[in-house]
Amino acid sequence: MLAAATALILPASAAAPKGEPFGTANGKPVEVFTLTNHKGLKLRAMTYGAIVLSLETPDRDGKSADVVLGYKTLDEYIKDTPYFGAVVGRVGNRIAKGKFTLDDKTYTLALNNDPGGIKCSLHGGLKGFDKVVWQGEGVEKDGVQGVKFHYLSKDGEEGYPGNLDVTVIYWLTDDNEWKIDYSATTDKATPVNVTQHSYFNLKGEGNGDILDHEITFKASRFTPVDAGLIPTGRLQPVEGTPFDFTTPHKVGERVNAEDEQLKFGGGYDHNWVLDNQSGGLALAAVVHEPTTGRTMEILTTEPGLQFYCGNFLDGQLTGKSGKPYNHRNALVFETQHYPDSPNQPTFPSIILKPGKTMKSTTVYRFGLKSGK
Ligand code: GLA
Helix, strand or coil: CHHHHHHHHCCHHHCCCCCEEEEEECCEEEEEEEEECCCCCEEEEECECCCEEEEEEECCCCCEEECECCCCCHHHHHHCCCCCCCEECCECCEEECCEEEECCEEEECCCCECHHHCCEEECCCCCCHHHCECEEEEEEECCEEEEEEEEEECCCHHHCCCCEEEEEEEEECCCCEEEEEEEEEECCCEECECEECCEECCCCCCCCCCCCCEEEECCCEEECECCCCCECCCCEECCCCCCCCCCCEEHHHHCCCCCHHHHHHCCCEEEEECCCCCCCCEEEEEEECCCCCEEEEEEECCCEEEEECCCCCCCCCECCCCCECCCCCCEEEEEECCCCHHHCCCCCCCEECCCCCEEEEEEEEEEECCCC
C-alpha cells in the first residue's frame, strides 16, 4: 500500500530515461537520451561521441535557454564539428609530433592538428572517442536521472596500445549539477586522458560572444606552451600575467593583451594547473554571465583545466537555432591531465596499467547570481 502511494507521487523524471532513435552513424543506430531534474534543467545526449546536444537552464527571470553550442542533426555532427559537446579521448589534448614511448616501445599516432604550422596529435586522433558510437543506457539513482555510455577501444585503435574499456556516466542532479563520472580499465599499459568538450555560452548558444563572462580559476600556475601549443614543461605562476584568474576577471579584459602566450593560442587556449592536486573533488572554476545572472561552477578530481575561448570559431559553422558561431562565441573548460603528458616526465602520469581502474569526476554546477 505504502509502496503504491509512493509510486504515485514520484515525479516523471525519477525513471531511467529511454533511448530514442537519432539516425545512423558508422552503420550503427544512434540514440538520444533526455535527462531532466526537478529544477527545470534538461540535458540531451546521444550515443555518437557521447555528445551533449543541449543543456537548458533558467536565467534569473526563470527563462530557460540552451547554454551549449551544437547542431540540430546527427549528419551535421558527422560532417564537421570542432568537438561540440563530445567526450574526447583516448588522450584528449595534444601529443607532440604524434609520438610517445612507453616501456621502450615508440608509438606513432596520426598528425591531425598543426597550430603554428607545427604538427601534433589532437584529441585521440582521426577517429577519436568523439566520432564513435557508444553503447547507451538510461540509468536512475535516488530519483536522479543519468545516461551511461560504454565504449571498448580496441588494442591498436588510433595507434594506442591495449583494449581500453571506458564508461562515462552523465547525471543531472537536483543541485543543478551535470555530473560526469569517468572510469576505464585496460589489458596493456596505455595513456588515458578523457575529457568533455562542451562549448558553453551562458547567454544561450548563438547569442553572441563570451567576452563579458567573468571567470575565476582556483589555479595559481599554468603550463606555458610553444608555438605548436605544446607545453614547455614549466609550471609558470600566473601572477602578474593575463592568465591570473585567481580573482574574477572578464574574459575580454586581457584576451588581446600583448603577450607571447596569448599570441600562440590566438587567445586563451591553455592548461591551468589547479591548486587542488589531491585527486579529491574540489572547486576549479567559477563562471558568471552578468546579463542573465547565470553562473557555472566547475568541480573536478583532475589536476588540470584546459580553458579555450573559441578562438578558432569564425562564423563558418551554423548552430542548432540557425545562428552562426562567430569568433569567441563560446567557452570550453576541459578538466584533464596536462597536455602532452606522455612526453613530459615531470607532469602527473596518465599511464593506466592493467589491473588498475582510472576514475575521474567532473561537475558543472549551474546557479544564479542577482544584480549585475
Ligand atoms: C581544444 C584545443 C583547441 C582546439 C579545440 C577544438 O580546446 O585546445 O586548440 O583545438 O580543442 O577546436
